[in-house]
Amino acid sequence: MKFFAWLCLLVLPFVFVSCSGSTHFRPLMSRTLELKPSDFGSVDLSQPLIGSVQQTSGLVVVHYGLPERYLRSRYPQPNVSFVSVVHGIKYLNRVVKSLPHDAEHAEVLTQLIQTRSRLLDFYNNRRIAFNSVPPFTGRTFMARNAIMPALGTTR
Numbered sequence: 001m002k003f004f005a006w007l008c009l010l011v012l013p014f015v016f017v018s019c020s021g022s023t024h025f026r027p028l029m030s031r032t033l034e035l036k037p038s039d040f041g042s043v044d045l046s047q048p049l050i051g052s053v054q055q056t057s058g059l060v061v062v063h064y065g066l067p068e069r070y071l072r073s074r075y076p077q078p079n080v081s082f083v084s085v086v087h088g089i090k091y092l093n094r095v096v097k098s099l100p101h102d103a104e105h106a107e108v109l110t111q112l113i114q115t116r117s118r119l120l121d122f123y124n125n126r127r128i129a130f131n132s133v134p135p136f137t138g139r140t141f142m143a144r145n146a147i148m149p150a151l152g153t154t155r
Helices: 002-020 043-050 068-074 085-098 103-131
Strands: 033-035 059-063 080-084
Touching: 033 103, 043 080, 043 085, 059 085, 080 085, 085 103
Parallel strands: 059 080
Antiparallel strands: 033 059
C-alpha cells in the first residue's frame, strides 16, 4: 500500500505537467479579427468606418474595445485601421439597410452581409463566454449593465 501511495505521488506531477503543456489560454479581450479593407465594400462605402486605408495593401483590425496604444504596439504597420466590433456591426447594418436591393448592388450586399456575419460571430464568441460564467448563470445575482447586449441584423 505504501508503494502505491509513493507511486501516485511520483506519477501525479508528471500527469499534470504533460496535460498542461499543449494548453495555451489567450485572454478573450485581447483577441482581434484581421480583415481586408475590401471586405467592407468600396472606398466610398468604407471611408466613414475605416478611414483612408488602402484597399490593396491595408489591414482592418476588429477588436472588442482595446486601447489604441496597445493595438498600435501589436500592429506597427502604417496602413492599419482599428474598428470596434460593435461600431463595425452597427455600421454594416446601416449600410446594408440603406443600399438598394437590386441586381446592380447584389455582389456588394453579399460581401457586406458576409463581413457582418463574421463580425457577429466574433462578437457572440465573447458574449456567450461572458454570459456563461457566474454570476450570470442560474438564479444568482445578475447585473443588467454588465451583460453584453445581443446585436442583431437588419433585413
